[in-house]
Amino acid sequence: MRAEINRQWLLASRPRGTVAEADFRCHEVPCPNIGSGQFLVRTLYVSVDPGLRGWLTHSPEYLSEAIDLYRDALFVTRGQMTVPPQYSAPLSIGAVMCGSALGQVVESRHPEFAVGDFVSGLLGWQEYCASDGTAQVPVFRFKRVHPLPRYLGVLGNSGMTAYFGMLDVAKPRAGETVLVSGAAGATGSTAAQIAKIRQCRVIGVAGGDEKRRWLTEQLGLDAAIDYKSEDLDARLKELCPDGVNVYFDNVGGRTLEIVLDHMATWGRIALCGAISDYDHAGAPAGPANLVHLATRRIRMEGFLAPDYAPRYREARRQLSAWLATGALKSCEDIHEGFENIPRAFLGLFRGANIGKAMVKLADPV
Ligand SMILES: NC(=O)c1ccc[n+]([C@@H]2O[C@H](COP(=O)([O-])OP(=O)(O)OC[C@H]3O[C@@H](n4cnc5c(N)ncnc54)[C@H](OP(=O)(O)O)[C@@H]3O)[C@@H](O)[C@H]2O)c1
Incomplete structure (x- = not known):
C-alpha cells in the first residue's frame, strides 16, 4: 500500500556548532515508481545515530569511506561478497538526510524481494524509498522473530558495535573492572551488559539520576556514576581503588582524560566514539595525559563495527x-511521527534517550 506523496527530510544547511532543527527542511515529492528489478519500501522505523552528525560537516573523503564501509557491511551481511559500484557523493545541501532505517516492501518487481518482506538499510529520513537491493540504496532482508525495533537496536548496528567492541577489542576477563561511558545509550547499555555476562564488575557512566538508577536497578550493573552531578574523578577513586581494567569509551574528551588517570596497568581502552566532541565548533578537547598509555602499558584501540560485518551473523545469534x-x-526509546525525526536526533546530544533512539513512522501490515 503506497501513498501518493513521499515526505523527506533534507539537509537545509551545514550546522555551525550545535546542530539545530532549522538545519533540516521537510519536503514532499511524489512517491517513487519502481522499474523492473526494483522494489518499494515503506519506512517503519528510522534510526537516529550520533555518527550522522559527522556526515553533516565532515570532509568528503571521510564520508565516502564511512558510507562505503557501511554499504559493504550490508552486502557482506546478505552473503553477497561482491563490492557494488561507488556510492553517491557525501551529503550535500538539499540532499535527503542519510541514515539507517527499517521498513517493509510494499511493491516489488524484484525476484528476491517480495511484498511484505522486512528490510533494513540506508533508507534515509523519508517515508518511501525505491531500491534494487544492490546499488544506491543497499538493504538486507530479515525474518521478524523479535519485535521490530530490536533490529535497529541490540540486533542492529549498536548491538554489533557493542558486541565486537567489547569482546574483540576490549577483551574483558572475569573479575575485571569494566567502565562504560554513555552507558545508558544504545551501544553503551549493550556493551555494559555483555561485560556483566562475561562476569566482570561493571560500572556505567551516564548523565542524570534516572539513568544512574536504571543502570543499577534494571540492568544490574555493579555501580553507576552520574557525571552531570557527581565528581567523576572522586567517584572513580572511590569505586576503582585498584584501577579500571577495561574502558569502553563512547564519549571521548574530558571524560576520557579523567578515566585515563584511573586506568590499571595492562588496561585496555576500546575507543568506540567521542560524542562529547561531535556537536560544537572548534577543536575537540584531547586528553593531556596520554603518557599513561606508555607507563601503564595500556592498549587503546579504535574500531568501526562494519569491519566485523563478515561475523554479524555470529553476533546476532549470540545476542538473540x-x-x-x-x-x-534491550531498551528502545521510540519517538512517534515523521515530523519528529530531527528532534529525536538532536535529543542524542542532550542525553534525552535511554537505550536505542528511533522514530516510528508506520505500523507493518
Ligand atoms: N565505532 C563504531 O562503529 C560506532 C558505531 C555506532 C556508534 N558509535 C559511537 O558510539 C557512541 C554512542 O552511540 P549510540 O548510537 O549508542 O548513541 P547513544 O549512546 O544512544 O546516545 C548518545 C548518548 O551520548 C551521551 N552524550 C551526549 N552528549 C554527551 C557529552 N557531551 N558528554 C557525555 N555524554 C554525552 C548522552 O547520554 P548521557 O545522558 O549519558 O549524557 C546520549 O544519550 C557515539 O560516540 C557513537 O559515535 C560508534
Missing part, C-alpha cells in the same frame, strides 16, 4: 540467545 534467556535486556 542472550535476549531469550534474559541475560541481555
Whole structure:
C-alpha cells in the first residue's frame, strides 16, 4: 500500500556548532515508481545515530569511506561478497538526510524481494524509498522473530558495535573492572551488559539520576556514576581503588582524560566514539595525559563495527540467545511521527534517550 506523496527530510544547511532543527527542511515529492528489478519500501522505523552528525560537516573523503564501509557491511551481511559500484557523493545541501532505517516492501518487481518482506538499510529520513537491493540504496532482508525495533537496536548496528567492541577489542576477563561511558545509550547499555555476562564488575557512566538508577536497578550493573552531578574523578577513586581494567569509551574528551588517570596497568581502552566532541565548533578537547598509555602499558584501540560485518551473523545469534534467556535486556526509546525525526536526533546530544533512539513512522501490515 503506497501513498501518493513521499515526505523527506533534507539537509537545509551545514550546522555551525550545535546542530539545530532549522538545519533540516521537510519536503514532499511524489512517491517513487519502481522499474523492473526494483522494489518499494515503506519506512517503519528510522534510526537516529550520533555518527550522522559527522556526515553533516565532515570532509568528503571521510564520508565516502564511512558510507562505503557501511554499504559493504550490508552486502557482506546478505552473503553477497561482491563490492557494488561507488556510492553517491557525501551529503550535500538539499540532499535527503542519510541514515539507517527499517521498513517493509510494499511493491516489488524484484525476484528476491517480495511484498511484505522486512528490510533494513540506508533508507534515509523519508517515508518511501525505491531500491534494487544492490546499488544506491543497499538493504538486507530479515525474518521478524523479535519485535521490530530490536533490529535497529541490540540486533542492529549498536548491538554489533557493542558486541565486537567489547569482546574483540576490549577483551574483558572475569573479575575485571569494566567502565562504560554513555552507558545508558544504545551501544553503551549493550556493551555494559555483555561485560556483566562475561562476569566482570561493571560500572556505567551516564548523565542524570534516572539513568544512574536504571543502570543499577534494571540492568544490574555493579555501580553507576552520574557525571552531570557527581565528581567523576572522586567517584572513580572511590569505586576503582585498584584501577579500571577495561574502558569502553563512547564519549571521548574530558571524560576520557579523567578515566585515563584511573586506568590499571595492562588496561585496555576500546575507543568506540567521542560524542562529547561531535556537536560544537572548534577543536575537540584531547586528553593531556596520554603518557599513561606508555607507563601503564595500556592498549587503546579504535574500531568501526562494519569491519566485523563478515561475523554479524555470529553476533546476532549470540545476542538473540542472550535476549531469550534474559541475560541481555534491550531498551528502545521510540519517538512517534515523521515530523519528529530531527528532534529525536538532536535529543542524542542532550542525553534525552535511554537505550536505542528511533522514530516510528508506520505500523507493518
Ligand atoms: N565505532 C563504531 O562503529 C560506532 C558505531 C555506532 C556508534 N558509535 C559511537 O558510539 C557512541 C554512542 O552511540 P549510540 O548510537 O549508542 O548513541 P547513544 O549512546 O544512544 O546516545 C548518545 C548518548 O551520548 C551521551 N552524550 C551526549 N552528549 C554527551 C557529552 N557531551 N558528554 C557525555 N555524554 C554525552 C548522552 O547520554 P548521557 O545522558 O549519558 O549524557 C546520549 O544519550 C557515539 O560516540 C557513537 O559515535 C560508534
